[in-house]
Amino acid sequence: MKSLRVKKRERRSGAPDRGCTGLHLKNFRCFEDLSLDPSMTLLIGENGAGKTAVLEGLAVALGGLFLGLPGATAWNLGKDDARQVVYEHEGLLDLQPQWPVRVEAKGQLDGKPLDWSRMLQHADGRTTRVGATSIRSAGEKLARAVQRGKACELPVIAYYGAQRLWLHKKVTEAKRAVGSRYDGYIDALDPASNHRLLAEWMYQQTLVELQSRKPVAQLRAVEEAVCQCIKGTKRFFFDVRSQELMIEREDGERRPFWWLSDGYRNLVALVADMAWRAAVLNPHHGAHAAERSGGVVLIDEIDLHLHPRWQRKVLGDLRRTFPGLQFVTTTHSPQVAASAGREEIRILERGALVSEKPFVEGRDTNSLLEDVCRALARPVERGTKKGHPALAQHARRLPGRRGRRAAHEGRRGAPEDR
Incomplete structure (x- = not known):
């Protein structure tokens, strides 16, 4: 093409x-x-x-x-x-x-x-x-x-x-x-x-806050974006003592950014990086x-x-x-x-x-797997590939998704075969 x-x-x-x-x-x-x-x-x-x-x-x-x-x-x-x-x-x-x-x-x-x-x-x-x-x-x-x-x-x-x-x-x-x-x-x-770029910026702005004793609005923009987007997050900040980005949960638990699970860390990094770029590019929005x-x-x-x-x-x-x-x-x-x-x-x-x-x-997940993600809702199990052709043929006459699902069951075989 x-x-x-x-x-x-x-x-x-x-x-x-x-x-x-x-x-x-x-x-x-x-x-x-x-x-x-x-x-x-x-x-x-x-x-x-x-x-x-x-x-x-x-x-x-x-x-x-x-x-x-x-x-x-x-x-x-x-x-x-x-x-x-x-x-x-x-x-x-x-x-x-x-x-x-x-x-x-x-x-x-x-x-x-x-x-x-x-x-x-x-x-x-x-x-x-x-x-x-x-x-x-x-x-x-x-x-x-x-x-x-x-x-x-x-x-x-x-x-x-x-x-x-x-x-x-x-x-x-x-x-x-x-x-x-x-x-x-x-x-x-x-x-x-480039998480280190974000960490370096948050470190510098945290020092500015400590020295001036005034809040840095752009730093608040990053923290608030993470807290708003990720439920259960109370604070996202740079800890000067440990030299680490930190997450504080609403239950009071604190964890370094690098200790988070892959999924959690990926989402935090994504949101924080977008917010950091927005704050640096448009500082007038505070x-x-x-x-x-x-x-x-x-x-x-x-x-x-x-x-x-x-x-x-x-x-x-x-x-x-x-x-x-x-x-x-x-x-x-x-x-x-x-x-x-x-x-x-x-x-x-x-x-x-x-x-x-x-x-x-x-729509439910199974129908989306079939019609949108182009995958079978359930895997074909061993020993059932032969299935029941008659059942599959009858199922194909049923309308829409009901027919497709029934035909799939027919190809897989009856429960007693499984």
């Missing part, structure tokens, strides 16, 4: 006034057509369906803004992004990358429409900037306002990869934070984590930076290591804590799918959109 197109959608009430409203990918990996929701898009598909590739295409597009901002690093196209086509000549296979690789995007910044593109023409080339004039100019305009000390809105842009718990930056990189608003864009489009900042956040495998109960809540918690952000996320979880609106779900198979806006409201 040659391209992926994200069609513009009507902006719902309460949707962010900045974000990505359209995307077209040509010769990028393996895609054709897709659409995005202005507030939340949930991509569902098996491993290899292309969910991560969509996020990386968006990261390339969003990186166009960084071309106009000092110190921000854009995500560029690489030779491995080219779509591969196999030709056969007299029995010999010939693998050929397809050029040019092109990313076209439409978006809006503070309600103003933008249209731009980025392209890689061949394997030894560089990602072009010619087509990104509008988004680069928007970045340069923001940079001039920041230089004059104006309280302009800098959009939060971030990408959190599926290996964010295990890939970490070196400690020395965290020392780059020296007080600029642009610090909120450090490693913003790097899918690896303690309300998380709820008032806009932008686009990409999250691969949002259900990563989360208990099913938390999977049901995570989308709603993020929306409530960061109402101004546009989220594009991926998942394998029917629990996450059940918490999304039907207009927010896109089902991918082998690099293609196979379903848009499936009905999910009020």
Whole structure:
């Protein structure tokens, strides 16, 4: 498949006034057509369906803004992004990358429409900037306002990869934070984590609080975001004595950040990092930076290591804590799918959109596994593969999901066979 197109959608009430409203990918990996929701898009598909590739295409597009901002690093196209086509000549296979690789995007910044593109023409080339004039100019305009000390809105842009718990930056990189608003864009489009950057910033701001004996509003923004998004959390802070990020539960229990379970630590880090970026990019919002900042956040495998109960809540918690952000996320979880609106779900198979806006409201997990996640609700057990053909044939006459489930039971076999 040659391209992926994200069609513009009507902006719902309460949707962010900045974000990505359209995307077209040509010769990028393996895609054709897709659409995005202005507030939340949930991509569902098996491993290899292309969910991560969509996020990386968006990261390339969003990186166009960084071309106009000092110190921000854009995500560029690489030779491995080219779509591969196999030709056969007299029995010999010939693998050929397809050029040019092109990313076209439409978006809006503070309600103003933008249209731009980025392209890689061949394997030894560089990602072009010619087509990104509008988004680069928007970045340069923001940079001039920041230089004059104006309280302009800098959009939060971030990408959190599926290996964010295990890939970490070196400690020395965290020392780059020296007080600029642009610090909120450090490693913003790097899918690896940089928890140490957050910890370094919270350490510095905690020292400022102690020395000035006055609360730092931006520090409160991060703490309040974590407490609001993660039920049962009383405080999130940097403990100067132990030199550790700490979580204090409502029951009084305190634990270092690194002692938390993978799922808990992943969610805390995700929320805290977004809130920290919002607070640094838009310090004029003070303690309300998380709820008032806009932008686009990409999250691969949002259900990563989360208990099913938390999977049901995570989308709603993020929306409530960061109402101004546009989220594009991926998942394998029917629990996450059940918490999304039907207009927010896109089902991918082998690099293609196979379903848009499936009905999910009020459905049970088993039906979502079958119809949305494309998996059997129950595993086929040993010794039952032969099943009862007559029962399966009769079940196929039943309507809808009832028929599908009964047919599956027929293929598995009767209870006495199991």
